[in-house]
Amino acid sequence: MDLDRKLIEILDILSKYNEPVGAKIIAKELSKRGYKIGERAVRYHLKLLDSMGLTKKVGYLGRIITEKGLEELEKANISYRLGNIYSNILEKVILSDYQAGLVVVNRSIVYTDYEKALSLIKKVYENGLAIGDRVGIVDREKYIELYTLCSLNLDGFLVKNGIPVYHICGGIVKYENYEPVEFKEIIKYKATSIDPLLAFIERKKTDVLGIIENGEGYLPANFRVIGANYRERFERIIKKLDGVISYGSENVLGLDVGEEHIGIVMIGGLSPIAPFVEKDIPTEIIPMSSIVRLSSLHKLEKKSLKISTKKANVRIKTALSKMINLMAHVNYDIYEKDGDVIVNIGYIDKKYLDEALDILKEAYSKGLGISDRFGYEVLKDKVKIKTICAVTLDGIINNLGVPIIPKYGGILEVREEEMRFIDIIKYSGTSLDPHEIFFNKVDCETTFLAGFREIHRICREELERIIELLEWNGIKCIGEPNNELAGVKVNKDMCGVITIGGANPLSFLNENEISVEIKAMHEITKFSELISYKDI
Numbered sequence: 001m002d003l004d005r006k007l008i009e010i011l012d013i014l015s016k017y018n019e020p021v022g023a024k025i026i027a028k029e030l031s032k033r034g035y036k037i038g039e040r041a042v043r044y045h046l047k048l049l050d051s052m053g054l055t056k057k058v059g060y061l062g063r064i065i066t067e068k069g070l071e072e073l074e075k076a077n078i079s080y081r082l083g084n085i086y087s088n089i090l091e092k093v094i095l096s097d098y099q100a101g102l103v104v105v106n107r108s109i110v111y112t113d114y115e116k117a118l119s120l121i122k123k124v125y126e127n128g129l130a131i132g133d134r135v136g137i138v139d140r141e142k143y144i145e146l147y148t149l150c151s152l153n154l155d156g157f158l159v160k161n162g163i164p165v166y167h168i169c170g171g172i173v174k175y176e177n178y179e180p181v182e183f184k185e186i187i188k189y190k191a192t193s194i195d196p197l198l199a200f201i202e203r204k205k206t207d208v209l210g211i212i213e214n215g216e217g218y219l220p221a222n223f224r225v226i227g228a229n230y231r232e233r234f235e236r237i238i239k240k241l242d243g244v245i246s247y248g249s250e251n252v253l254g255l256d257v258g259e260e261h262i263g264i265v266m267i268g269g270l271s272p273i274a275p276f277v278e279k280d281i282p283t284e285i286i287p288m289s290s291i292v293r294l295s296s297l298h299k300l301e302k303k304s305l306k307i308s309t310k311k312a313n314v315r316i317k318t319a320l321s322k323m324i325n326l327m328a329h330v331n332y333d334i335y336e337k338d339g340d341v342i343v344n345i346g347y348i349d350k351k352y353l354d355e356a357l358d359i360l361k362e363a364y365s366k367g368l369g370i371s372d373r374f375g376y377e378v379l380k381d382k383v384k385i386k387t388i389c390a391v392t393l394d395g396i397i398n399n400l401g402v403p404i405i406p407k408y409g410g411i412l413e414v415r416e417e418e419m420r421f422i423d424i425i426k427y428s429g430t431s432l433d434p435h436e437i438f439f440n441k442v443d444c445e446t447t448f449l450a451g452f453r454e455i456h457r458i459c460r461e462e463l464e465r466i467i468e469l470l471e472w473n474g475i476k477c478i479g480e481p482n483n484e485l486a487g488v489k490v491n492k493d494m495c496g497v498i499t500i501g502g503a504n505p506l507s508f509l510n511e512n513e514i515s516v517e518i519k520a521m522h523e524i525t526k527f528s529e530l531i532s533y534k535d536i
Contacts, residue, residue: 005080006035010045011054011065011073020062075413075422078193078487082424085196086189089152089167092288096156104150105136105297107289108273109143111282117144120279121300124272127212128303129219131243131269136297147297150269150288151222154241161237163230168223170196170268171431172205173245173253178215180245180265182254182312186223187437191429193410195287197222197268199437202285206274220268221245223252225261234262238307243267246308254314319434320427322521323391323406329524330395334469338528342395343375343386345522346506352514353383357536360385363508364533368444370474370502373530385509386530389502389521390451393474402462404497405454409434411442412450412476412486412498419477419498420487421452433520435503444508449501450476454494457481463497474500 013029014021023042030037037045046063049055054069065073092104110117118137124130131154136147155165171186185205187196197220200206210217226234228249238244243266246253252263269287276283332339348356357376364372370393375386397404410424423441425434435449442448455463460478467475476498479485485496501507503520510516 005077006030006037007045007049008073008076008080009033009035010042010049011069011076014055014063014065015070015073017064020058020064022062025062075420078410078421078424079484079489081193083190085192085194086167088288089155089189092150092152092291093155093159093165096153096291097160098153098157098294099160101294102291103132103134103294103297104152104156104269104288105147105290105292106150106269106273107286108146108148108270108276109284110146110273110276111143112276114139114144117146117276120275121146121272123212124208124275125300125302128305129208129211129267130272130302131267133242133300133302134294134297135272135300136292146273147292148269148272149297151243151266152269152288154243154266155224157237157241158226158234161233163226163234165264166225168225168255169429170200170220170222172200172218173221173265175211175215175217175219178211179306180219180221180253180308182314183221183223183265183316183431184218185432186255186316186430187425187432188429191426193423193425194437197270198285198287201270201274201277203437203440204277205432206271206278208271208274209278212275219245220271220274222266222268223255224264224266225257226264228260228262231262234264242302242304244307245305246310248309248311251311251313251315253308254312254316256315316431318428319409319430319432319521320406322433323394323427326391326521326524327395327398330392330399332392332396332527334396334400334466338526340524341392341527341530342389342521343392343523343525344389344503344506345519346385346387346503346509347382347517348385348509348514350378350381350383353378356383356385356509356514359509359512359514360505361533361536363444363505366444367473368448368500368504368508369533370500371472371527372532372534373527374505374533375525375530385506385516386523386525387502387505388474388527388530390474390499391521392502393472393499394453396470397463397466400462400466402455402459402466404463406451407454408452408488409438409501410450410452411438412448413446414448415446421450422447424452424488435501436518436520439503439507439516439518440510442504442507442511444504444511449504449507451499451501452485452488453497453499454490455497457493457495460495474502476500 207217257263479496
């Protein structure tokens with residue numbers, strides 16, 4: 001099931017209300033979003049949503065969105081949702097007004113006791129690693145509800161003071177000696193269907209506690225740019241912006257901004273929540289959840305941080321850049337059936353070796369790997385597992401004269417012969433391989449790690465010939481020219497290509513409760529040094 005935009009918009013409207021909503025209100029809201037349809041047409045669309053179990057009629061009061069509807073809203077129409085994070089950012093910036101006491105908050109549910117939650121939160125604020133000095137904390141007996149100020153409040157403050165802000169990315173900043181050094185990883189807002197900071201926190205890429213305890217760690221942070229001519233105005237009001245950790249021109253913590261812009265690094269509003277995840281405390285996070293009165297939040301003691309203006313000596317590379325350079329190392333010969341291939345690496349505890357091999361045999365027999373081969377090496381206390389990466393396919397296909405362009409990595413949902421991407425990140429918009437981000441979010445039964453490429457339509461037959469000669473499993477589907485594939489749109493005269501994610505066998509281990517430390521696109525190895533799962 002994939003919905004057209006009007007149906008998605010109706011679900012989105014209903015999701016923002018806590019009570020039943022009638023067709024008149026929905027029609028009015030749709031009009032604001034550019035859909036000029038009347039109440040009668042809205043009622044028709046609502047009946048469709050009712051029939052799919054996505055909405056429910058509540059007498060004459062109107063409709064509510066169901067749990068199934070909320071779930072579908074998170075998955076439907078991936079091309080439409082690709083810009084949803086950026087759109088939500090702009091909406092919240094416009095609606096908030098920090099000076100007037102209307103602030104954007106992130107909502108989190110933490111399954112711990114009140115005293116433990118308060119103690120951890122205080123520790124973050126006392127060390128200055130949060131936006132502002134206000135927090136909401138409510139004891140719900142079975143869990144604690146936390147509200148933290150979002151960095152969008154700082155953006156809104158700048159906008160209200162006549163400084164236009166351009167939102168670029170979210171990431172994690174490396175700290176040394178209690179000072180920010182560089183961005184370690186980033187995801188651009190316009191390149192993802194998921195919130196960047198949420199992705200990094202859930203993958204445990206942060207170490208806020210490390211910064212607090214010894215000055216070294218990784219802090220969730222956001223990156224914006226303003227015009228260079230606004231620098232003087234920005235510096236006049238910067239003392240009022242509690243949350244800026246670095247700014248400057250040319251290179252700001254590893255991100256290029258040139259001389260025409262000023263880059264601004266802000267503490268991520270989710271930073272106070274990251275320590276709960278770091279300590280393995282069950283936590284649910286809803287970024288940019290709502291706008292509340294500042295006066296409804298509690299004030300905490302907060303340290304002011306020194307703002308860094310140092311230029312970094314590093315430059316962040318995108319996953320696409322890494323992929324293109326790795327392709328040059330692939331020399332696998334489809335006739336000789338050997339050559340250098342790119343592999344992902346997974347590390348597991350040595351005690352699970354026998355069980356892991358059985359699980360990997362099952363994974364490869366189900367077609368979860370790029371080919372039928374993988375490698376493993378027993379180390380001192382760990383086992384190093386190698387699986388062929390999909391970048392190998394890109395290298396092979398390009399070497400044979402067919403230009404193939406990597407576009408996205410994501411989660412592919414397959415149900416009853418229908419498939420669709422339910423989350424994606426552009427390779428050109430992230431420094432971290434998307435499959436590392438989505439590694440824990442697939443079950444390898446109905447959801448899989450997958451990639452999306454494009455080829456020109458005149459290369460379609462040649463690509464099919466190469467796949468036949470290769471005799472590998474890696475290409476799942478080739479789309480028709482100019483037609484979207486699995487919900488993803490293609491450029492003019494291009495065909496979409498879906499590739500199997502090379503990390504799926506490792507993810508299958510993870511699903512079977514064998515913890516895996518993954519490093520995507522990590523090494524080059526000879527294909528002949530790998531073994532077939534049939535020979536285990």
